[in-house]
Amino acid sequence: MYLLSKRSMLCTCFTWIICTIGLILCSANPDTATKPNFVLMMVDDLGIGDLGCYGNTSLRTPHIDRLAQEGVKLTHHIAAAPLCTPSRAAFLTGRYPIRSGMVGNGRMGVYLFSASSGGLPREEITFARVAKEQGYATALIGKWHLGLNCEDSADHCHHPSSHGFDHFYGTIMTNLRDCQPGHGSVFHHAHVHIPYKAISIGLASLALLHFKGVITVPRKVVLGVLVLIGMVMGFFQLMLYTFPNLNCFLMRGADIVEQPFISENLTQRMTNEAIEFLERNSERPFLLFFSFIQVHTALFASPRFRGQSQHGLYGDAVMEVDWSVGQIMQTLERLKLKENTLVYVTSDQGPHLEEISIHGEVHRGFSGIYRAGKSTNWEGGIRVPGILYWPGVIPAGKVIDEPTSNMDLFPMVLNLAGASLPSDRDIDGHDLLPLLQGKVKRSEHEFMFHYCNANLNAVRWHPADSTAVWKALFFTPNFYPENSSACFHTHICFCVEPFITHHDPPLLFDLSSDPSESTPLTTDTEPKFFSVLETMRAAVSHHKQSLKPVPMQFSSGNLIWKPWLQPCCSSLNQLCSCERDYQTGKSHEIQRE
Structure with missing residues (x-):
């Protein structure tokens, strides 16, 4: 009788344990328990040659270099546009910016006024919106530059919150000269x-x-x-007098907290904000898009980094960005999140080579072996760093030279988050994970199309049965050094007459043998010259047939300053001025190497 009773008790206890475990498993959310986190970091105007892992020997970037050593480095990573606004629109949506109307018909391809009515249409689907629908906490820290209002100063139709970001701390515009006293004006x-x-x-x-x-x-x-x-x-x-107050402001969510913003310690404040977001959401899946204000001009660096590089204020700013990346990685390690977080580091386009300060200083990054820089579709304007890190999932120390795009993050994030790609629109990016893991050897990008504003500027072709990467340019800017007065005179290269030269036949290069685009091919040097161009023209025709008419977000009506759209944290007669920024967490000290 005693043995039977004991056996009965053991069975009862075992049953209770099984039921308890079952209840715990059932109460957990199976949709979010195993989903990876995402930390996507985009530097503004960083040159591919500015980083040690891409060959720079005079500028120290140890934290970014370590990510490249312990992850995958893409050496043929292409920005979808050579200017900030269209490039970022493509990154968020996985679509060429021409499909969303985020391109200009004239010279202007970015927004200069916070009270403009253009911006990323709400009909567009961003990876943040999809991640939020999948249960992710989402945040954008830093630069937006994709519009704000449509009808009044508070509708926030283009605000990050309208595109899937739960939390926003940063600038609607970009870091213009006017935002810093003593740096002159963009005008x-x-x-x-x-x-x-x-x-x-x-x-x-x-x-x-x-x-x-x-x-x-x-x-x-x-x-x-x-x-x-x-x-x-x-x-x-x-x-000129009111521009800084009206356009250089800092927002937290829907509120303006500093107008105009103080740039000196801005990267440190944004780093603290990013760390607080990670700490608050360490128990649930999250997506953090850290969109650096640096190294766009007007250049700035906090006092502890100023004068620390061999490349003036530009190099100091790059070093501060690298420090910030290190702080983010230390936080992931402290919170034991590294093994379940995909980290990505890139730039929105190539370095701005023509920027000259009011004191005559040339503030430029480095394109490495590649030709030209920002605002051009030469390789220096669109070939950007691409570093992906995910220990245990992505192999360490791998270098991939296949053509890839910053649009590829959209399908990659969606697939990893457990979402399907939208079926009602063309998605131009391709999931990178199979290529990163070595499951496939070639990129899915056979053709890439390069726009300069609304004009199709160039085409890239990577044939399926070849190692060649052909690139044809239909027109090129009259840029330095061929015509030093064209771009340096205007501080940027334009895509319209009289700043461009058309080519018929197009300039043709094989980037696999001439990545610097130094010598155009001819019928004498390339027997397949006309057959290659014929294939590329057929691809252009097919691509254009896939384009649907959409409202142009850079029309004159969308670009001009509209007083009724002006964001202001105080009355206009006080010149929209306030300083009420705050951060809830502790300040994180700068760690010196």
């Missing part, structure tokens, strides 16, 4: 070329001749012209 070129002296002399002469009776124009007409010219010049000066 400096227009300002210095306004012939104030000639206008003044002409107006004075006109008035004198009129009053002496030499010119018999009605006095009201003369006075009207004088008043009109005075008003235009006065408005321009007023715009």
Whole structure:
């Protein structure tokens, strides 16, 4: 009887244990328990040659270099556009920016005013929106530059929160010269070329001749012209004076917390904000997009990094970015999240080579062996760093030279998060994971199309049965050093006349043997010259047939400043000024190597 009772008790206890374990397993969310986290870091205007892991021997970037050593380094990684706004739109959506209307028809391809009405359409699907639907905590820290409002100053139709980001701490615009005292203005070129002296002399002469009776124009007409010219010049000066307050502000969520922002310690503040987000969400899957303000001009670095590099303020800023990457990685390690987090480091396009400070200093990054830089579709303008790290999932120390794109992160994130790709639109990116893990040897990108604003500028072809990577350029900018006055004179290369040269037949290169694009191929040097171009033109025709008409977000009406859309943390008569930023967590000290 005792043995039977004991056996019965053991059975009861065993049954209780099994039921308890079952309840625990059932109460856990199977959809989120095994999903990986994502930390996606994009530096602004970083050159591929600025990093040690891509060959730089004079600029220290140990934290990013370590990610490359312990992860995969992509050496043929392409930004979908050579300018900030369209490149970021493509990164978030996995689609060429022409498909969402995030391209310009004229010279302007980025937003200069926070009170413009253009921006990433709400109909577009971002990886943040999909991740949020899959149970992820999502955050954008840093630069947005994809619009804000549509109809009034608080509708936030283009705000990051309208595109899937639960938390936002950063700038709607970019870090322009005007945002930092003493750095001049983005309108400096227009300002210095306004012939104030000639206008003044002409107006004075006109008035004198009129009053002496030499010119018999009605006095009201003369006075009207004088008043009109005075008003235009006065408005321009007023715009220069108010620009920093109206466009250089820091937001937390929907609230403006600093207007204008102070850039000196901004990277440290954003790093702290990112660390706090990771700490708050360490028990659930998360997606963090850290979009650095640096190293876009006007350049800045915190005091402890200033003067630490051999490359002036630009190098100091790169070193501070590298420190920030190190802080993020230390946090993942401290929270024991590294093994379940995919980390990605890149740049939105190549370095800005033509930027010249008001003191005559050339603030530029390094494109390495590649030609030109930002705003061009030469390789230096679109070939960017691509580093992916995920211990235990992605092999360490692997280098991949297959053509890949920053649009590839969209399908990769969706697949890993457990979501299906949208079936109602064209997705131009391809999931990178099979290539990273060595399950396939070749990229799925047979063709890539390179736009300069709304104009198809170049095509890249990686034939399935060849190691060649052909690239054809239909037009090229008149850039340094061929015409040093074209881009340096305007501080950027434009995609319209008279700043470009058309080529018929197109310039053709084989990037596998000439990655620097130094010598165009000809019918004499390449027997397959015309057959290659014929195949590429057929691909262009097929690509264009896939494009659907969409509203252009860089139309004149969407670009101009609209007073009723102006974000302001105080009344306009106080010049939209406030300083009420706060951070809930502790400050993280800078660790020196």
